[in-house]
Amino acid sequence: MTDYSALIQQQHAFFSTSQTQSISLRKEALTRLRDTIRRHERDIMDALKADLNKSEFEAYATEIGIVLSEIRFVMKRLRAWARPEKVKTPLTHIGSSGAIYSEPYGVVLIIAPWNFPFQLALMPLIGAIAAGNCAVIKPSELTPRTSAVIVQIINETFSEAYVAVVEGGAEASQALLREKVDYIFFTGAPPVGKLIMEAAARRLIPVTLELGGKSPCIVHKDANLKLAAKRIVWGKFINAGQTCIAPDYLYVHESVKTSLIAHLKQAIEEMYGVDPLNNPSYTRIVNEKHFNRLLAYLNEEQVRIGGASDRDTLRIEPTVLTGVEADDEVMKDEIFGPIMPLLAYDEIDEVLAAINSRPKALALYIFSENKAVQKKVLTGASFGGGCVNDTVYHFTSPYLPFGGVGSSGMGAYHGQSSFKLFSHRKSVLKMTTRFDLPFRYPHMKHALQRV
Numbered sequence: 001m002t003d004y005s006a007l008i009q010q011q012h013a014f015f016s017t018s019q020t021q022s023i024s025l026r027k028e029a030l031t032r033l034r035d036t037i038r039r040h041e042r043d044i045m046d047a048l049k050a051d052l053n054k055s056e057f058e059a060y061a062t063e064i065g066i067v068l069s070e071i072r073f074v075m076k077r078l079r080a081w082a083r084p085e086k087v088k089t090p091l092t093h094i095g096s097s098g099a100i101y102s103e104p105y106g107v108v109l110i111i112a113p114w115n116f117p118f119q120l121a122l123m124p125l126i127g128a129i130a131a132g133n134c135a136v137i138k139p140s141e142l143t144p145r146t147s148a149v150i151v152q153i154i155n156e157t158f159s160e161a162y163v164a165v166v167e168g169g170a171e172a173s174q175a176l177l178r179e180k181v182d183y184i185f186f187t188g189a190p191p192v193g194k195l196i197m198e199a200a201a202r203r204l205i206p207v208t209l210e211l212g213g214k215s216p217c218i219v220h221k222d223a224n225l226k227l228a229a230k231r232i233v234w235g236k237f238i239n240a241g242q243t244c245i246a247p248d249y250l251y252v253h254e255s256v257k258t259s260l261i262a263h264l265k266q267a268i269e270e271m272y273g274v275d276p277l278n279n280p281s282y283t284r285i286v287n288e289k290h291f292n293r294l295l296a297y298l299n300e301e302q303v304r305i306g307g308a309s310d311r312d313t314l315r316i317e318p319t320v321l322t323g324v325e326a327d328d329e330v331m332k333d334e335i336f337g338p339i340m341p342l343l344a345y346d347e348i349d350e351v352l353a354a355i356n357s358r359p360k361a362l363a364l365y366i367f368s369e370n371k372a373v374q375k376k377v378l379t380g381a382s383f384g385g386g387c388v389n390d391t392v393y394h395f396t397s398p399y400l401p402f403g404g405v406g407s408s409g410m411g412a413y414h415g416q417s418s419f420k421l422f423s424h425r426k427s428v429l430k431m432t433t434r435f436d437l438p439f440r441y442p443h444m445k446h447a448l449q450r451v
C-alpha cells in the first residue's frame, strides 16, 4: 500500500475500537506472531544468508532466537505489567488512592536498520503490541530479502489495520513521518536520528532513538587476557562487526598489549579459521559502498592481524590495527565493520579523559579483575550500557533496559522496559466522597466536613 494516510487512518480506526485494550487479544497476537515466525524460520535464515551471508548459527542466535525468547518473556508477565500500579499517597491526600495506568499511545511507527534486519524490526514490535498499540514497520531497504520475509510474516499474522509493513528507503520513512502517528521508534545512524527527531518535534510526537557511535573497550593490566580476547573477538566480529554495540576500538594497558594481541589472533583463528575469507559462515559487508568505506581505514603499516578482503564476496578479514593515534581517520566515526584499532595506555585516567572527550557511547566494556578499576570506569564515563569482563552480552538480558545516552540515543527497551516505553503512564488519583478536607479551599478554615 502506498497510500500511507489511508493506512494510518485505518490503524487509528482500529485502535479506537478499543480491541487492543484487551490483554487476551495482545497475548493472542504475540502467540500468532511466534507461530508464524517459527513456520518461516527457514525463510528468515535464507533471507539473512542472501542479504548478509549470515550463517544459520548467527541467524538463530542473534535474530530469530532473541525475538522468540522476548515473546516468551513478555507473554508470561504481560498481565501483571498491565495492571494499574498502586502508589502511596501523602498525608495531605487522606481519603484518596493513587494508581498509574499503562495506556497505549495508539499508532507506533518503527523504522529499522539493516544490520540485524529481522531482530531490530521485530523486537520493538513485540513491545508495541504488548502495550496495546497498532504498528507500522519500515524495514531497511538495504536488506531486501529480509524485508520481504517480514512483509510475509506480518501479512500472514495481522490485519493491516493492526500491524502493517511499509517497504522502501528514506522517502518511505519521510512520507510516514508526515503522517499522524502517536509514537516513533527509530533505530539507525545518529545523523538520521536528528532528522527523525526534527520531524517528530514538528508534531510533538514522542520518540525513541536507538543510535550508535564509537563504543570503547578497555583491557586493564590485571584482566584475564585469554578470556578477554575470546569475548572481544566474539563481540567484535560477529556479524562482521556490523553491530551497533560491537567494541569499536580497544584501549589496552601497555604492559599486556603484546600478550593480548597474541590471544586475539588465536581467538580469531579458533572462531573463524586461519582463512576467514574462505569460511562460508563468515558474514559479509552489506554492500559495496560500505565495503569501500571500510577498506579506506586499512593502512598496511597498521595492520597487525588480518587485513585481507575479497571484493567479489564483499568480505573483510577480522582485522586488528596497531600504532593507531587518537586523531587517525579510523578513530573519527563509528567503524561498523570487522576492523578494530588498538591503542595502548599507561594510566586509566588517560583513557577516561579520551573517552569523555568524545560523544557519549552506546556501549562500554571494561576487562579488569580489580573492583576499584571497574568502579572507576563505570562511574567515570557516561554510556548507554555495557559489560564488565564481557562484550555485547548485556543486550540479550530482558531484565536490562537497552538504549543509548546523548548522541547514542534516548529511551530504552527490551522486556518490561519495552512495555513501559510504548505505554503512556497515566497517573490517577481516586478521592473519597465520604468527607472533604477544607484546608485547600479559600476562606474555609474549619476542620473535617461531612459532605
Ligand code: NAD
Binding pocket: 111, 112, 113, 114, 115, 116, 120, 138, 139, 140, 141, 168, 169, 170, 171, 173, 174, 187, 188, 189, 190, 192, 193, 195, 209, 210, 211, 212, 213, 243, 244, 245, 334, 336, 362, 404, 409
Ligand atoms: P540508517 O540511519 O541509514 O537507516 C535506518 C533506517 O532509517 C532505514 O530504515 C532507512 O531507510 C531509514 N532512513 C535512512 N535515511 C533516512 C532519512 N534521511 N530520513 C528518514 N529515514 C531514513 O542506519 P543503518 O545504516 O541502517 O544502520 C546503521 C546505524 O544504526 C549505525 O549507526 C548503528 O550504530 C545504528 N544502530 C543502532 C542500534 C541500536 O540499537 N542502538 C542497532 C543497530 C544499528
